[in-house]
Structure formats: C-alpha cells, structure tokens
Amino acid sequence: MTLTLGFLAQHLGAELRGDAHYQVDSVATLAQAQPHQLSFLSNSKYQSYLASCAAGVVILSPKDADAWQGNALIVPNPYLAYAKAASLLHPSIQVAEGIHPTANIDATAVIAADVCIAAGVVIGAEVHIGSGCVIGANTVIDRGVVLGQHCWIGPNVSILHHCVLGDDVMVESGSVIGSEGFGWAKDGERWVKVPQLGRVIIGDQVSIGANTCVDRGAIEDTVIESGVKLDNLIQVSHNVTIGANTAMAGSSGVAGSTRVGKRCTIAGMVGVAGHLTIADDVHITAMTLVSHSLTEAGVYSGNLPVEPNAQWRKNVARFRQLDAMAKRLKQLERSVHEQPADA
Amino acid sequence: MTLTLGFLAQHLGAELRGDAHYQVDSVATLAQAQPHQLSFLSNSKYQSYLASCAAGVVILSPKDADAWQGNALIVPNPYLAYAKAASLLHPSIQVAEGIHPTANIDATAVIAADVCIAAGVVIGAEVHIGSGCVIGANTVIDRGVVLGQHCWIGPNVSILHHCVLGDDVMVESGSVIGSEGFGWAKDGERWVKVPQLGRVIIGDQVSIGANTCVDRGAIEDTVIESGVKLDNLIQVSHNVTIGANTAMAGSSGVAGSTRVGKRCTIAGMVGVAGHLTIADDVHITAMTLVSHSLTEAGVYSGNLPVEPNAQWRKNVARFRQLDAMAKRLKQLERSVHEQPADA
C-alpha cells in the first residue's frame, strides 16, 4: 500500500512538516528504514538514531521535532500514530476466502453471508456467526456459541458450548474459551465434580492471545468486558470478571470469582488469588502474587529481583532467620536503652 | 430436568425440611435463584443472603438451618450435596453422536460400539477406545493409545503414542498427553536429544484441564494416579508421579522425576523442582517454589505478598542488605554485651 504524507497527516491528525506528495509504502525501525519507508520515535532516549536515519518520514512528538531534518509527522502520541499508520500501510490479509468445502458446519448453524471459514473448521449446532468473521483452519466452535461481527479466530482454537463473543473479538491459535472451571467438592478422599453451568461472555474489541484459557462460570458467567487485551498462556478462572480495557501480559492468571477492575495493567506471570476485588486503575508489576484485595488505584509489587547466586544464598539464609533477627534487635534495643537500670 | 425435593433428599442422603412434592428444575446462586430453582449455602459467612433469597429449596448445613425458613435439604457437606444435585438437574450433553464421517480412524484401531467421535478426529494405528468414550472434534489420538471406558476427551486434544488412560478420564481442549520429556545431554556446546521412551499412564477418574502438558517418561513412565485433578496450563515433566486424589491448580508445574504424594493440594503457579519427594497430604500455597523434598504432611508456603510499590522498593532494597544487616546485628550484640571488656 503506497500513501502520500498528506493523506497520512490528515488520517493521523498530524502536523506535516515536509512534502505532502512524498510517498511511503511500509514501516521500519529508525535504524533500518529506507527512503520509501515510514518510521517513528516515541521515546526521546532513542533520539540519537535520528542522526543517521534514512526514513522517508518520521512520526515524532513536538519535543523531538527539532532533532530531525527530514519529512515529519508531528503528533502528541507518536506510538499511537505509528499504530494507525502501520495499519494503513500494512492491511491484514484474510486467512481464508468463503467457506472451505472441508469445513463441517452443522445444518442448524446461522452463518452470515460474508464469513470466511477455513479448512477443517468444525461448527456445532445452533452456532451464530456474525458478518465479517474469519475462522482459522481446524478451529472448533461448539454448539450454541455466538460470535458478533468482524471477529478473527485463529487456527486450532476451541470455543466451547454456549459462549458469547461480541464484535471485533480476536482469539489466537490454541486458545480455549469455555473450558471447565476447576470446581471440586471433597467426598472423603475423593473429589466430586461440581458441574460448570455458566458460560464465558466476552465484550467487544477484546483480544485473546495464543494458548490462553478462559474457564466457563460455575453457576453464573465468566465475563471479559469490552476492550480487554489478554496475552498468551493466561489462565482466567471461573466466574472471574475482567474490567473494560484492562490488559494482562503473558503467563499471568486470575483465580476463581475475582473481580479485576477497569483500565488495570497486569504484568507477566502475575498471579491473582481467588475471591478478591482489584480496584480500577491498578497496575501490578511482573511475577507478583496478589493475595489480598487491592482497594485503591496505584502500582503494586511483590517480586524479588535477581541476584548473583552466591549473594542470593546469603540473603535467603538470613530471610529464614528474619523473625529471630527481629526479636534479637528488639532485645538489643531494650538492653541499650534500659542499660542504666540493667547495669 | 425437573425433580421433586423428595427425590433429591433421598439421592443426597439429606434431611428434607418442607414439601417433598415441590419441584425444582435448575440451580442458581442464593442471590439469583427463583422459586423453581435450587441453591446452596456452604460458607456461613454468606448467611445474610438467605434473608432475601427466593430459591425453591436451599441445601445447607445444620448450623445454618435456622437462618432459612423455606424448603431446606440439610446435610453435613452442602457443597458436596450441591455438586450431586447440580449433576442431576443439569446432565451433561454429548458433543457428538456416533462416529462422524470425517473422522479418520486407522483400520487397526479397536473402537467400542457406543463411542462418539466428532468431526475431524484422527485416530492412529492400534488404538483401543473403550465403551462410552466421547472424543471431541479435531482431536488426535496417536498410534497405540489405550482409553478405558467413559472417557471424555475435548476438542483439539493431542494424546500421543502408546499413552494409557483409565476409565472416566476427562482431558480438556488443547491438552497434550505424552509430549517429549525435556531430556538433553551436553556435547560440547550442543545439546543431544535423549530419546524419551516411556509413556504416560493415567489412572481412573482423572481430570486434566485445558492446555496442560503431561510429558512421557524418559525410560520408565510418567504416572498420574487415580482421582488426580489437574487444572489448566500445568506442566508435568517426565517420570513424575502424581499420587492418587491430589489436585493441582492452574499454571503449576512439577519438574522431572519428582514424586508427589496422595491427597496433596498444589495451588496456582506453584513450581516443584525435579528429583524431589513430596509426602502425602502436603498442601502448598500459591506461587511457592518447592526446592527441596517435603517429608511431612502440612501446609507449606514460599511466596511474598503484594505491597504498594513504594513500600515494596524499600523492603526489597533492604533484602539485598540482609546478610550485611545480620552481621551488623551480631557485631552490635557483641559490643553491647561485652562492653565492659571492650571499654
């Protein structure tokens, strides 16, 4: 796709500095970009790359604009403008056209006219698939599932019975929507399965990465609100609610019945325990265990940083003596401050 | 499914208080239940929900019975009774009927007469599938696998060559049984693959969640004993044994050759190192690293709890000084207690 800078400036709401008729056809990094390409600078600490940059145009913010002499698209948020420009220059390509003859579609399924369904897809009874959806090869969409419009479902996905997806939902390869919640009642030494009768309800503009699992609810539903972005290999347990526009990074997880607020960011490998409430606008750093509710917005942590093993072993050994150390410290304080009386 | 309270009381071994002919047809939470529905109270801290509850009948324990005036099914373990009642009211529906014409079944496979095999399933040479099994769409069952009776295998599952499953085993979507163990021998800078020649042997009434991996053994087998319940996204490495009726929550993992005891509970994101022995009746809290064998029953932990980031940074900085602090404390104790001599 070839676009003029004038078109891009208008589309991005950017101030154009340079030749409005100049054309670019793709994106590249500052270091790699050629004259036919667009690049961007969103973090001033990489400003030094501009000196030797050969890009045809650079998206940057007003404060970096003087550091670059070439064509510029000047915006308050260069990363956002880059995202939009890259989408224009590199439109995504559909993985399938029409309905492949090897797709197995139940006679009772209702499929909009312009849906693309790839080879080997299996679609169960009473499924509804909205206009503009694309379903990747060998994906399974179980009975009673509803997909809104313009959903993109990758290859080898499993969307299990009666789950409901809104519009513009993306689900990547290997993910499972509507797996059984982990609900077991003790019966002596044995576990008896608690039927998982709820569904997964997913809003609009939700994105779910690869090999992620969202369990169906036990009685009521598991809910992923609109605008949520989930990375790969995430575990969302039964009856969890993830609030609108929250983003969770790879290999994180939320245990059963926890409510995560809106606009939160949850970093990689974070674990949130069950039956908690996480407020809106909470940000949790990597590998933290969230073991109690967080009732106020803010940044929370719980990890320990890496150290050379030799140092680490010493500090860990001391950690195991920490309670004893605290008692010795208290005792010492008593000795020192009451010394006249003791002596 | 509509059932009378009299039938339910008998089936659950419950004391019925109220109308034995009253009928319910489904389950709901205390807050949502309607008069045609059954609900339950298993934790007394939610007793206040009873005041406004509209359920047709509530399962509860003797100590909560006086707090509810309506029809009641009184049992010692309401959650267990609820699990049984819900199974009766909501019988599960088969995902397939008979053998779908698009299933690829090797001519040497032995399939019981009443097995359901969905579209796109691939079954290899010399597989045996017992009576009453249900195999979800696009699942692959590799050569030589044996399934007992009444197994439920979800869509998009991979059960690899020569693994053996008992009766009533459930494997959910995306899981892989019999992946290669991670066995490599160093040859200078390179890694040489150690052939993984064992199988995975799974007992009866085992449940395996979505996107979980159970590696085959290196020489001998990996063993999942009867009654084990594994959640989603779990890693079970080669030559591990998981003892009967142990339950492991999501995103946990056990490294190679470790033996986990019976009736253990392992919470989410726990990691158990390799070549360890974990006793029976061990309970490990979330996100703990188990780096040595646990020889006695009990509760074990190793996580740190979440804190506001600003506080956390201070404590973490001190953690890195912990060994130095301990030495300073010791020195100070010496100074204080030996002061007369030092002075």
Place this chain on the structure above:
Amino acid sequence: MTLTLGFLAQHLGAELRGDAHYQVDSVATLAQAQPHQLSFLSNSKYQSYLASCAAGVVILSPKDADAWQGNALIVPNPYLAYAKAASLLHPSIQVAEGIHPTANIDATAVIAADVCIAAGVVIGAEVHIGSGCVIGANTVIDRGVVLGQHCWIGPNVSILHHCVLGDDVMVESGSVIGSEGFGWAKDGERWVKVPQLGRVIIGDQVSIGANTCVDRGAIEDTVIESGVKLDNLIQVSHNVTIGANTAMAGSSGVAGSTRVGKRCTIAGMVGVAGHLTIADDVHITAMTLVSHSLTEAGVYSGNLPVEPNAQWRKNVARFRQLDAMAKRLKQLERSVHEQPADA
C-alpha cells in the same frame, strides 16, 4: 533393533570391557534392566544400583568402572553416550507415510517428494516444505511459511504466516509459532493494536516443546538461533532473540525485545523482563524474576525457598518491616557507638 557391544563401542567411541559379540536390544534403568538391555550410570551417587544390576552392558565413566563387573562401555560422558545408544536402539517411528488424502494443501505450496503429511493437516499458499519433513495430524501451516529439511512437527501445531524454520527443527503438539506480539498503543482509555509485521525466524536443530508460544516481531523478526531447546508452555515475546544452544525449561518466559545470550540455561517458571540483555553462559535458577540486564556469565537466582507455613508467616511479616528494622539497627548502632557523647 539388536546391536552388538562391538558396534556400540565403535559408534560411541567407547572403551569396551567385555564381549564384543554380546547383543542388546533396548535400554532400561539400572534397577530394571535385563540381560538383553543396556543401562547407564552418569551420577556416581547411584553407584550402589550396580551391585544388583542385571543389565547386559552398562555405560559408565572410568571412575565408576571398577564398581561394575559386567560388560561395560567406558566413556568420559556416560549420559551423552547413553543418549546416542538409546537413539540407535530405539529409532523413532514416523507418524505418517506420504501425504494423507484428507490433508488440505494449497496448490501453490512446494512440498519435497519424501515429506509425510498426516490426516487433517492444512497447508496454506506458497508454503515451502523441505525434504524429509513429517507433519502431524490436524496441524496448520499458514501461508508463506518455510520449513527446512527433516523437521518434525507434531499434531495440532499452528505455524503462522511467513515464519521460517531451519533444518532438523522439532515443534511439539499445541505450540504456536508466529502468534501476534502483545503490542498496544494507548488512545485515552482504549488500546489500539500495533500491527505485528515481523516474522519468527528459527535456526537449525531447534526443539520447541508442547503448548509453547513464540510471538512474531512487531517490525523486525523474533529470532530463535540454532541449537536452542525450548520446553513446554514457554512464552517468547515479540522481537526477542534467544542465542544459540540456550535451553529454557517449562513455563518460563521472555518479554519483548530482550536478547538472551548463547549457551544459557533458564530454569522452569523463570520470567525475564523486556528490553534486557542477558550475557552468554548465564544460568538462572527456577522461578527467578530477571528484572535487569545480566552482563556477566554466572549463576543467578531470585526465588525464596519453601517453608512450613507457620514459620513462613512470621518471616513474611518481618519482611514487611524490613525497612523499619534497618533504620532501627542504624539508630541502635549510633546509640551504642556514640554512647559516651550521648550520655
């Protein structure tokens, strides 16, 4: 496969002690081996198993050779020699022969003559598959993907558009190569997708376990260099480079744009943050959070060891007082050492 000890000695470069014409046909552990089997001892702490061992031949190192009276293959690295012997005695069996009639192969794909493609496989436009590759059932290989020679791809794998694999690459069931990087630009409360335009480039002799995800690059490529071994359930984020011959164990992850060096070992559940550089020959122990770059070779840790819960609760409570404790210690040191002046 039946082999003489003479043949094995020659193939392994081993010193043979015993009967060169003696034959073995399979491998077993020291405890289980029968006279027709080969076993090995790589760790002297298991030397006591030799006393009652019935193996036909044992691979061991010179320092253990005197502890065993039977046929012996003596080598400096018994585990490596065992790996090679086991590969000879147990050659792997192909999962498919030729191209199954139910495989869906785009007319523009270029498939070498001797490739095996199992049932239900879907191969997209302009895919190239090199000589000797084996593709497992229901796997999806998206448009433009290139596979070198002798790759082994398990069942239910997804290799997404335009990714490139070298020779002798193994990808196990459920893994996803080329999933979308987790790139989002903030637009007020909402997230706007940053197109992920790069590929995944995988070298030769790479092994990727089950249900692992390797994300494609945002602009440039994600790179897995030759000889890398990835276990199951691993997350490799966009624009990561994993250096040659590095091994990563199960459920670990590397966040975006991080460069991991060569010959590193990363244990289970380790998380490496984004935009870091990890030197060559770094070894990271289990469940460590790597939050800053590691510029020197060595062993690094960041976990805390498991403790009985009662002890743990005390130490954790003290951890939250650590900054206050450090200040009290400092104050006390001042009191003690400046006592004459204070008094």
